Amino acid sequence: MLDIELIRERPEEVKAALARRGIEPPLDRVLELDAQRRSLLTEVENLKAERNRASKEIGKMKDAALREERIAAMRALGERIDALDAQVRQANEALHALIIEIPNLPDPSVPDGADEKDNVVVRQVGEPKGFDFEPKPHWELGPALGILDFERGVKITGSRFYVLSGAGARLQRALIAWMLDLHQRQGYLEKYPPFMVRSETLFAAGQLPKFRDNLYKDHEEDLWMVPTAEVPLTGLHMDEILEADTLPRHYTAYTPCFRREKMSAGRDVRGIKRGHQFDKVEMYTFCTPETSDEELQRMLSHAEETCAELGLAYRVIELCTGDLGFNARKTYDLEVWAPGCGEWLEVSSVSNCGDFQARRANARYRPQGGGKPRFLHTLNGSGLGLPRTLIAVLENYQQPEGTVLVPEPLRPWMGGLEVIEPEASL
RNA sequence: GGAGAGGUGCCGGAGUGGACGAACGGGGCGGUCUCGAAAACCGCUGUGGUCCUUGUGGCCACCGUGGGUUCGAAUCCCACCCUCUCCGCCA
Numbered sequence: 424m425l426d427i428e429l430i431r432e433r434p435e436e437v438k439a440a441l442a443r444r445g446i447e448p449p450l451d452r453v454l455e456l457d458a459q460r461r462s463l464l465t466e467v468e469n470l471k472a473e474r475n476r477a478s479k480e481i482g483k484m485k486d487a488a489l490r491e492e493r494i495a496a497m498r499a500l501g502e503r504i505d506a507l508d509a510q511v512r513q514a515n516e517a518l519h520a521l522i523i524e525i526p527n528l529p530d531p532s533v534p535d536g537a538d539e540k541d542n543v544v545v546r547q548v549g550e551p552k553g554f555d556f557e558p559k560p561h562w563e564l565g566p567a568l569g570i571l572d573f574e575r576g577v578k579i580t581g582s583r584f585y586v587l588s589g590a591g592a593r594l595q596r597a598l599i600a601w602m603l604d605l606h607q608r609q610g611y612l613e614k615y616p617p618f619m620v621r622s623e624t625l626f627a628a629g630q631l632p633k634f635r636d637n638l639y640k641d642h643e644e645d646l647w648m649v650p651t652a653e654v655p656l657t658g659l660h661m662d663e664i665l666e667a668d669t670l671p672r673h674y675t676a677y678t679p680c681f682r683r684e685k686m687s688a689g690r691d692v693r694g695i696k697r698g699h700q701f702d703k704v705e706m707y708t709f710c711t712p713e714t715s716d717e718e719l720q721r722m723l724s725h726a727e728e729t730c731a732e733l734g735l736a737y738r739v740i741e742l743c744t745g746d747l748g749f750n751a752r753k754t755y756d757l758e759v760w761a762p763g764c765g766e767w768l769e770v771s772s773v774s775n776c777g778d779f780q781a782r783r784a785n786a787r788y789r790p791q792g793g794g795k796p797r798f799l800h801t802l803n804g805s806g807l808g809l810p811r812t813l814i815a816v817l818e819n820y821q822q823p824e825g826t827v828l829v830p831e832p833l834r835p836w837m838g839g840l841e842v843i844e845p846e847a848s849l
Numbered sequence: 850g851g852a853g854a855g856g857u858g859c860c861g862g863a864g865u866g867g868a869c870g871a872a873c874g875g876g877g878c879g880g881u882c883u884c885g886a887a888a889a890c891c892g893c894u895g896u897g898g899u900c901c902u903u904g905u906g907g908c909c910a911c912c913g914u915g916g917g918u919u920c921g922a923a924u925c926c927c928a929c930c931c932u933c934u935c936c937g938c939c940a
Contacts, residue, residue: 482867497920
């Protein structure tokens with residue numbers, strides 16, 4: 424959520440920044456409602472001050488007749504206050520409804536662009552692996568090895584669901600455990616949050632109301648399945664004021680993620696690249712405004728380390744203004760080469776959200792040496808999205824005969840297993 | 850799910866219609882005292898909004914949340930949420 428004060432005081436700057444995203448929100452309407460709201464407030468608060476004064480006097484009055492007269496007068500005043508209060512509420516709601524739909528302002532350093540075609544490749548680390556045979560896509564490798572079962576996933580749940588089996592299931596678990604341990608070494612505190620949250624938490628993280636269509640919701644209660652660990656992690660410090668000397672805070676969490684993927688109906692239906700349920704290990708940072716730029720670079724390097732340790736070639740993409748997510752003011756994507764599918768897979772997305780989410784979450788900190796609380800900055804980054812990392816591992820480590828080597832760092836979590844061979848039975 | 854108790858400031862805890870933004874105690878911060886510290890004493894110590902003649906300023910709002918009653922609500926009424934205790938059920 425943008426700062427209404429910023430919009431009020433520097434509307435042209437805000438407008439220009441949003442224009443870089445290629446959008447033109449109704450800022451004039453926002454300003455109009457804001458002015459209206461404030462003038463109504465002044466009016467009604469003056470009346471309330473009058474009422475408060477009069478009520479105090481009435482409490483002390485002895486003369487019954489005078490008292491009755493005064494009370495009658497105040498009754499009329501009360502009605503005017505009620506009417507004005509209703510108008511204030513209306514203006515407030517209208518203003519709020521507009522402002523919560525406006526995305527974050529891009530950081531000045533973000534390259535201009537219309538869509539993903541204008542994203543910038545910052546660097547590439549490692550070369551896509553060469554094969555002296557035709558590498559297979561994971562949707563052939565997996566079922567052949569008996570570690571990936573599409574049919575039964577569809578049978579028990581529906582399209583875009585699958586079952587991992589045997590070494591496949593274990594490989595995924597190994598990746599999760601290994602990543603969590605790695606992030607812990609990188610200085611992140613592990614969290615195990617709820618996988619269901621209240622709408623308030625989704626609002627704080629910027630998922631509601633705009634992305635309602637992409638979320639799964641309980642039909643009886645105000646409980647929603649998390650679309651990413653970013654949501655519960657953002658919620659961690661809702662309505663809190665953290666002491667400056669406890670910052671920055673680095674958290675990591677594993678959660679499954681649930682997404683309807685309505686927007687991408689019919690896209691990536693092959694394989695496990697895009698499902699309604701997937702696992703992810705997330706990194707998250709709460710920090711002061713002064714350090715969020717460097718925190719972003721640090722977090723990016725941590726995500727890169729994850730790819731590098733797995734021996735996967737990757738490239739770092741900086742998103743252009745037109746491709747930036749709703750909450751983000753600057754984002755890097757990490758893409759890993761998948762030789763079977765023949766494409767660069769987005770396995771991570773690392774963003775600095777500035778105070779955008781913190782404002783929605785009312786998450787603040789007390790500056791060093793005291794003073795008024797200020798909004799925190801929040802950053803999030805995938806420690807790597809699981810199915811896609813799994814794809815990359817399977818496709819990059821496949822052998823001519825169809826087996827798959829287990830990357831060195833994962834072996835301790837695989838009971839020392841070095842090669843995934845066909846499972847005896849599904 | 851049933852029965853009961855309860856949600857007040859950083860913490861504990863008073864407050865059942867007007868003098869309560871909130872007693873009292875603790876904590877924290879500042880000061881006095883001291884070579885220094887402790888003790889003692891004194892003072893300060895919430896958040897948001899809004900207005901202006903930007904100040905150790907005025908006003909408004911906030912006592913779980915949302916409604917209601919009233920000239921006036923922390924206090925009365927209704928609904929909901931949460932916590933605790935006991936019972937039941939259950940991984």
